[in-house]
Structure formats: structure tokens, C-alpha cells
Amino acid sequence: MVEKKKVVVFLPKPHKHDYHHAMPLSVLSTTSLIDRSKFDVQVFSATDRYDFESRLLKHAKDAVCFSVSCLTGYQIQNAIxxxxxxRKANPKLPIIWGGWHASILPQQTLESKYADIVVIGQGERTFAELTERLASGKSLRGLQGIAYKDQNKKIVFNKPRPFEDPNNFPPLPVDLINVEDFIDDRDELRELVYITSQGCPFDCGFCAEPLVFKRMWKGLSAKRVGEDLQKLVKKHDVGFVTFSDDNFFVSEKRVQEICKEIIKRNLNIKWGRVNGRTRQLINMKKETWELMRKSGCADILVGAESGMQEGLDLINKMTSIEDTVKLIELAREYDIEITPSLMVGLPFPSYKQAKSEAERNAITEKELNAILDMLDQAYPTKDYFEVLLFVFTPYPGNPLFQKSIDLGFKPPKKLEEWAFFDIEQQNLPWISDELYGKVQQLMDFIFPYSCNKYLQRHAKGLKPIHWIFHKTALFRWKHRFFAFPIEHKLLMLFRNVRSILRR
Incomplete structure (x- = not known):
């Protein structure tokens, strides 16, 4: 019997003090076409639920390659x-980078001493062919979808690989992991993450998706989704499925068919965190909304992005503030929550005309107040499930990246520097520390505690404290009062102490 060659893949943790609790979909998908009769595939995710590091290093000693998949930010540092x-365990082991960051900046990634090969874009077929060549010692010349360093350390770019229909790929090889390690809790239901499509046909000005998938989109068939969900739900007693698609609602017909599959198979689940665009959702038929409710749709994540029409136009969102409010009201009729994702600090042209820090701060203050005004209109009773707010992040390959550079943003020059480029703190020259503080206060304290369902999320034994926090958060929101954030600091201190005690 021929001994199998070993392939080791790793999904680094997203933040310094956070671990992955969701299924490592990105690395599972890229291993789906590897010939398991020839290769022993070892998949690891940075989780605190098992000792991944010692097991990973043990397998790396005799592997044919080691692959990492990273978003921009701390994942890069953890990967390095x-x-x-x-490399201490196996100094000659080829190091492969895949995922969003390497696909956006393959040249810069390969300039690092920590990278030998980059898989660009969709990786399923590319990675399978790559492992075959590495195992047999064949040249990488001509292998579509990669860039690599040749024997002379020269960076070589092969032809891109055409985007392929994911229905051509087998189901996720979940047998490579212990699924129970990646079951989370959502409203006392066992939650699992799943993905039904790849890509997005739109071109929002802040998004890197068009650079990676070239505005192409393909979705799994409804039957395939139904079959996958039935296996996962029944085997692991799953009560909530989170769909992590970049845009689940591209095909309304497919959405209807998936809902019908869930109903027909009596899965009895709730599902949500599903990503959609405002105008798409508003234009959907009543029949679709009814099917979504009947099949268990609980909430939809919507890129509302801005409370200013100027902001929506800048990012080419092709919608309006009125549309956002209308969508939230529409979804309410079907008992479906809308989670708006918003951002401040967009690179407006007006920053160029600002002559002082005070004038720049006035622009961001106007932007932040517009968001709060829109939320007041959409949620007069604060009956939201969640509100997400971030500071704008300039990513390479989209129109707003160059606009950010024009305003003084200095992007990292090498892979290692991107590790410290985080969605919560980018040091944009037109954004003050005060605004970062306000965003953190809103996300950590004001939004969660202003919600009329705030008690559902907190220990009942501390009800008097949570009641005080609730009233304080409502006051701060109403009066746009962010000074002396004592409650926020106390809350964060409590969370930090609790985190230390749980280690």
C-alpha cells in the first residue's frame, strides 16, 4: 500500500484574543477536490476548543506543503x-497562501520570506492540482490560478483560473474536522455556519470582491443545499444555520427553492445572518418573504453602509436612505430582523477642502449623526436585534482605496505590516481618535444596551445593573452624549476580567 502524502492547511485566528468557533469553511472548501486516496489532508483552525498547535506541528514534519488562508489583519500575524x-519543524516545506488578502495582493505577499506560492481567487481546483504537482516534484509552470517563486526566487504569475460553478465541487469534507468543535450557541440553539454561493455581481466602491471574483456569482442548487443541510442538521442536532454568503439573494428563484427544500425536508431550523442588498430585498415578491418566514428566516444582514445619500452614492450602493428604512419596516411585517451594517469615515472629497482638524471632525460628526438619525427613523422603539458600526477600511483594488491615498492614507508596504491593519483601527489621517472612541462606545455599549431586548442577552441576576445601563445608553443615544463614558469603561473592565478568569 502506497503511503499517502500529507497536506496541512490552517485557518489563523481573526484577532489576538479571539478564536474561531465557526466551521473553517474557507479551508474546507479548498481541500474538497484533493484526491484522498493519495493524500492525508489535515485541517486545523485556530480554536480554543482543542490543542490545534501541537497537532499541526506534528503533522507538518512530514507534509508536502503547508497552506494558510487569511483576511487582511491579525490573521496574517497569526499565520506568520x-x-x-x-519551518523549524520542516525547513524546506513549501508555504502556500490563499484567501482574500493574498488574492488581492499576490505580488506583495510573495515578496515576503514567509510565502512561496499564492493561490489567487477561487481555490478548490487550483489547490488540488497544486498538491499533486508538489507531491510529484513537477514544475509549477502553467498551473492556472497561482503565482510563485521559482528556483531563482523570481516571482512568476501564471494565467488566472476561470471562475467555476461550485456545483462542480463535492460537498464540504466535514469529516476532516470534528464538527462538534465548531458548534456555537445562538439563542439557546445549536448553531452551525454554512455557505451556499461564491462571489457577488455588484461593485460597491469599498469592497474587494470585484477584484477577487471579477463580479461573478454562482450558487449551489437548492437541492444540493437541502441535502447538505439535512445531513448537518440531523447528525449534529443543529437548530440555527448561519449562511455566510457574500450575497445570498442574487437569485430570488433560488432563494424560494432553498426555502421550499428546508420546509419539504422538515428541518425545523431557524436560519439567518444572511447577507443581502437593500434594493434586492425590497423588490422581492411577497411569496418569497412568506417562504422565508415559513422556512425559519430569523434575520438578514444588510449593508446599509451610510446615513447620508452622499455616502451611498460615493460607494456606488445604488440605493437610498429611504430604501433602508422601508426595508426594515417591510421585514418587520414578516417577523424578520434586519441587522444594518454601517460605517463612518468615508473618504469624502470635502476632506480635501477642510483646513483644520475641527473642520474634518465636523464632517465625521455629521456622518455619525446621520447614521443615528436614520436608525431613529427605522427603529423608533429600538426593536432591532443588532446594529453593526465600523470605521471605513480602505482595501486595495477598489475606487475608494485611491481616494483614501489622495487624502493622506499611507497603505502598508509589505505583508507583515498588513497584519496590524485592523477594521477597528486603521489610523486614517482624516479620522480622529475621538471618533474611534465614539464608534467603540456605540458598538460595545450604546447599541447593545439601547435595544429593547437588552435583558435577553444578559444574566438575569444582574438585572438592576443592566437596567441602569439600558437607561444610560438610551440617554446617550438621544442626546448624542459621548463624554465621560464611565459605564462603557466599567463594562469593558468586567469583560476583560471575565475573559482572564475563563482562560
């Missing part, structure tokens, strides 16, 4: 830390 340890 692991690569350094892997």
Missing part, C-alpha cells in the same frame, strides 16, 4: 507566527 514554527 505559525509558519515560523512550522
Amino acid at each position: 507566527d505559525m509558519i515560523q514554527k512550522v
Whole structure:
């Protein structure tokens, strides 16, 4: 019997003090076409639910390659830390980078000493062919979808690989992981993450999606989704499924068919966190909304993005503030929550005309107040499930990246520097520390505690404290009062102490 060659793949943790609790979909999908009769595939995710590091290093000693998949930010640092340890165990092991960051900046990634090969874009077929070549010692010349360093350390770009229908790929190889390690809790239901499509046909000005998938989109068939969900739900007693698609609602017909599959198979689940665009959702038929409610749709994540029409136009969102409010009211009729995702600090042209820090701050203050005004209109009783707010993040490959550079943003020059480029703190020259503080206060304290369902999320034994926090948060929101954030600091202190005690 021929001994199988070993392939080790790793999904780094997203933040320094956070671990992955969701299924590592990105690395599972890229291993789906590997010939398991030839290869022993080992998949690891940075989780605190098992000792992944010692097991990973053990398998890396005799592997044919080590692959990491990263978003921009701390995942890069965690990947580099692991690569350094892997290279001690196996100094000649080829290091492969995939995922969003490497696909956006393959040249810069390969300029790092921590990268030998980059898989660009959709990786399923590319990674399978790559492992075959590495195992057999064949040249990487001509292998579509990669860039690599040749024997002379020269960076070589092969032809891109055409975007392929994911229905051509087998189901996620969940047998490579212990699924129970990635079951989370959502409203006392066992939650699992799943994905039904790849890509997005739209071109929002802040998004890197058009650079990676070239505005293409393909979705799994409804039957395939139904079959996958039935296996996962029944085997693991799942009560809530989170769909992590970049845009679930591209095809309304497919949405209807997926809902019918869930109903027909009597899955009895709730599902949500599903991503959609405002105008798409508003234009859907009543029949679709009814099917979504009947099949268990609980909430939809919507890129509302801005409370200013100027902001929506800047990012080419093709919608309006009125549309956002209308969508929230429409979804309420079907008992479906809308979670708006918003951002401040967009690179408006008016920043160029601002002559002082006070004038720049006035622009961001106007932007933030417009968001709160829109939320007041959409949620007069604060009956939302969640509100997400971020500071704008300039990513390479989209129109707003260059606009940000024009305003003084200095992007990192090498892979290692991007590790410290985080969605919560980018040091944009037109954004003050005060605004970052307000965003954190809103996300950590004011939004969660202003919600009329705030008690559902907190320990009943501390009800008097939570009641005080609730009233304080409502006052701060109403009066746009962010000074002396004592409650926010107390809350964060409590969370930090609790986190230390749980380690």
C-alpha cells in the first residue's frame, strides 16, 4: 500500500484574543477536490476548543506543503507566527497562501520570506492540482490560478483560473474536522455556519470582491443545499444555520427553492445572518418573504453602509436612505430582523477642502449623526436585534482605496505590516481618535444596551445593573452624549476580567 502524502492547511485566528468557533469553511472548501486516496489532508483552525498547535506541528514534519488562508489583519500575524514554527519543524516545506488578502495582493505577499506560492481567487481546483504537482516534484509552470517563486526566487504569475460553478465541487469534507468543535450557541440553539454561493455581481466602491471574483456569482442548487443541510442538521442536532454568503439573494428563484427544500425536508431550523442588498430585498415578491418566514428566516444582514445619500452614492450602493428604512419596516411585517451594517469615515472629497482638524471632525460628526438619525427613523422603539458600526477600511483594488491615498492614507508596504491593519483601527489621517472612541462606545455599549431586548442577552441576576445601563445608553443615544463614558469603561473592565478568569 502506497503511503499517502500529507497536506496541512490552517485557518489563523481573526484577532489576538479571539478564536474561531465557526466551521473553517474557507479551508474546507479548498481541500474538497484533493484526491484522498493519495493524500492525508489535515485541517486545523485556530480554536480554543482543542490543542490545534501541537497537532499541526506534528503533522507538518512530514507534509508536502503547508497552506494558510487569511483576511487582511491579525490573521496574517497569526499565520506568520505559525509558519515560523512550522519551518523549524520542516525547513524546506513549501508555504502556500490563499484567501482574500493574498488574492488581492499576490505580488506583495510573495515578496515576503514567509510565502512561496499564492493561490489567487477561487481555490478548490487550483489547490488540488497544486498538491499533486508538489507531491510529484513537477514544475509549477502553467498551473492556472497561482503565482510563485521559482528556483531563482523570481516571482512568476501564471494565467488566472476561470471562475467555476461550485456545483462542480463535492460537498464540504466535514469529516476532516470534528464538527462538534465548531458548534456555537445562538439563542439557546445549536448553531452551525454554512455557505451556499461564491462571489457577488455588484461593485460597491469599498469592497474587494470585484477584484477577487471579477463580479461573478454562482450558487449551489437548492437541492444540493437541502441535502447538505439535512445531513448537518440531523447528525449534529443543529437548530440555527448561519449562511455566510457574500450575497445570498442574487437569485430570488433560488432563494424560494432553498426555502421550499428546508420546509419539504422538515428541518425545523431557524436560519439567518444572511447577507443581502437593500434594493434586492425590497423588490422581492411577497411569496418569497412568506417562504422565508415559513422556512425559519430569523434575520438578514444588510449593508446599509451610510446615513447620508452622499455616502451611498460615493460607494456606488445604488440605493437610498429611504430604501433602508422601508426595508426594515417591510421585514418587520414578516417577523424578520434586519441587522444594518454601517460605517463612518468615508473618504469624502470635502476632506480635501477642510483646513483644520475641527473642520474634518465636523464632517465625521455629521456622518455619525446621520447614521443615528436614520436608525431613529427605522427603529423608533429600538426593536432591532443588532446594529453593526465600523470605521471605513480602505482595501486595495477598489475606487475608494485611491481616494483614501489622495487624502493622506499611507497603505502598508509589505505583508507583515498588513497584519496590524485592523477594521477597528486603521489610523486614517482624516479620522480622529475621538471618533474611534465614539464608534467603540456605540458598538460595545450604546447599541447593545439601547435595544429593547437588552435583558435577553444578559444574566438575569444582574438585572438592576443592566437596567441602569439600558437607561444610560438610551440617554446617550438621544442626546448624542459621548463624554465621560464611565459605564462603557466599567463594562469593558468586567469583560476583560471575565475573559482572564475563563482562560
